[in-house]
Amino acid sequence: MQFIMSISYSDVGENLRRIVISGRLDIPGTDSVASKLGELVAAPKKGVVVDLSPVQFLASIGIRALISSAKTVQQRGGKMVLVVDGGSSVLMSLEATGVDQLIPIFRNTADAERAAVA
Amino acid sequence: MPNGRQSPERPAEVERSALSGLDELTISANGAEVRRASEWLDASCRRRNVPQASAERLALCLHEVLANIIAHGGGTALSAPVRLLLEVGFEPDTGKASVTVSDAGIAFNPLLVPKKVLPKTLAEASSGGLGMVLIRRCSDRLDYRREDGRNLLTFGVRWNAR
Numbered sequence: 651m652q653f654i655m656s657i658s659y660s661d662v663g664e665n666l667r668r669i670v671i672s673g674r675l676d677i678p679g680t681d682s683v684a685s686k687l688g689e690l691v692a693a694p695k696k697g698v699v700v701d702l703s704p705v706q707f708l709a710s711i712g713i714r715a716l717i718s719s720a721k722t723v724q725q726r727g728g729k730m731v732l733v734v735d736g737g738s739s740v741l742m743s744l745e746a747t748g749v750d751q752l753i754p755i756f757r758n759t760a761d762a763e764r765a766a767v768a
Numbered sequence: 769m770p771n772g773r774q775s776p777e778r779p780a781e782v783e784r785s786a787l788s789g790l791d792e793l794t795i796s797a798n799g800a801e802v803r804r805a806s807e808w809l810d811a812s813c814r815r816r817n818v819p820q821a822s823a824e825r826l827a828l829c830l831h832e833v834l835a836n837i838i839a840h841g842g843g844t845a846l847s848a849p850v851r852l853l854l855e856v857g858f859e860p861d862t863g864k865a866s867v868t869v870s871d872a873g874i875a876f877n878p879l880l881v882p883k884k885v886l887p888k889t890l891a892e893a894s895s896g897g898l899g900m901v902l903i904r905r906c907s908d909r910l911d912y913r914r915e916d917g918r919n920l921l922t923f924g925v926r927w928n929a930r
Contacts, residue, residue, distance in 0.1 A: 676806065676831055677799035677838075707806070709831045710898035717893050724890055739824040746905035747898050748886035 657683040657690070665696040665767050668759070672704030675712025684715045691719040691730065697766025698723050701733040701759060708743040720753045731755070733762045784858040784929075787816045791854040795834075797846045797871065802834045805852060809867065816856040818865050822925045825906040829923040830867055832899035836878070837871045837919075845873025858929055866909065866924030876919055877912045878903065 655673035662668060669690050673679050691698050700716065702708070716732070723730040731754040734741045744750045756762035791812040795801040806827055813823035830852070837845050851870040856863070883904070884897040903910065909924035 674803075674806075677802050677835060681799065707827065707831075709828065709835065710902055711835065713898055714895040717890070717895065720890055721893070739828070742824065742906070743828060743902065747901050749893075752887065752890045752893055 655679045655682045657686050659690050661695070662763065666699065666763055667691075667693055667695040667697070668699045668701065668763065670701040670704065674707040675702075675705055675715070676707055676709045677711055679707075680709070680711045680715055687715055687719055688722070691722050694726065696728050697763070698728060698730040699733060699759065699762045699766050700730060701762075702740050703733050703735045703738075705740050708740040710747070713743060713747055713749055716753065717749065729754075729766050729768075731762045731766045733757070733759055788857045789816070789855075791816075793852045794849045795852065797834065797838050797841065797848075797850050797873075799838070801850075802831060802838070805830060805834060808852070809854065812854050813856075813865065816865075818856060818863070819927050822863075822865060822927045825925050826865060826867055826923070828906045829903050830869070832902050833869045833921055833923070835899055836876070837869070837873055840876065841871055841873025845871050848872035861928065861930050862926055863929035864924060864926045866922050868920055868922040870918050870920050872918050875914050877914075878921060879910060879912050 657669065657671050659667055659669045667690065669687065671683060671687070700719070720730040734744065734755050736757055741755070744755065754765055756765065793805060793808045795805050809827055809830055810823065813826065834850065837850060848871070853868040854865065856865045878900060881900050884901050887893040903923060907923040908926045909922070911922040913920050
């Protein structure tokens with residue numbers, strides 16, 4: 651079984667950055683994308699959407715990277731939100747750790763983008 | 769490959785007997801091996817018809833237990849093999865699966881770790897302790913014992929097998 655990690659982004663206007671992560675956010679997967687994620691959320695955008703819908707597995711190391719990123723965005727006055735598939739194991743990880751109460755979660759990108767810049 | 773479906777030629781009891789059993793794997797304590805362990809668990813659970821949701825809970829627990837061993841087990845944990853044992857069984861109405869992880873690291877009983885109070889705000893959120901939260905929330909059973917200089921931690925899940 652091959653797991654390929656990727657992280658990409660697109661800027662939507664002046665205020666919004668959309669980041670898409672795919673693969674498994676386990677130890678090796680998170681190690682391979684965490685520093686890039688940190689760079690991408692540091693950009694001076696008001697809103698950041700992190701799309702996790704292509705992520706198949708989210709461990710605590712990945713959750714820590716998401717919390718750190720959300721804090722970075724919040725500390726510069728912005729807002730980070732997540733896109734997660736309903737019923738997925740990724741949602742289970744976020745709910746089990748209470749992170750769904752700390753970082754807003756949406757099922758689709760359009761709602762997430764509206765919330766991130768609201 | 770067994771598919772767990774009942775048929776006139778192969779009653780459910782016989783099918784369940786075929787799906788019950790043990791699988792073992794020995795790994796080293798490092799990130800690449802954690803992924804190999806995940807693949808082994810996924811394949812074993814599929815072969816034994818463990819429902820996907822239950823297999824995903826086991827996979828999260830396994831990852832977090834191995835991550836703890838790598839981060840906190842000390843030099844012996846990193847140099848000695850880590851042994852994994854998957855056990856799958858069925859009762860009349862219930863299926864159950866458990867994984868026992870055996871490592872030679874520093875004695876550590878996770879059942880004695882105080883439960884983490886989940887933060888109410890992002891500013892309060894700390895990075896520590898999330899692994900134990902996941903293990904506790906994703907398992908229906910958690911046992912620990914120390915034997916022959918090794919930690920043996922077992923986590924298990926149950927599901928309705930009707």
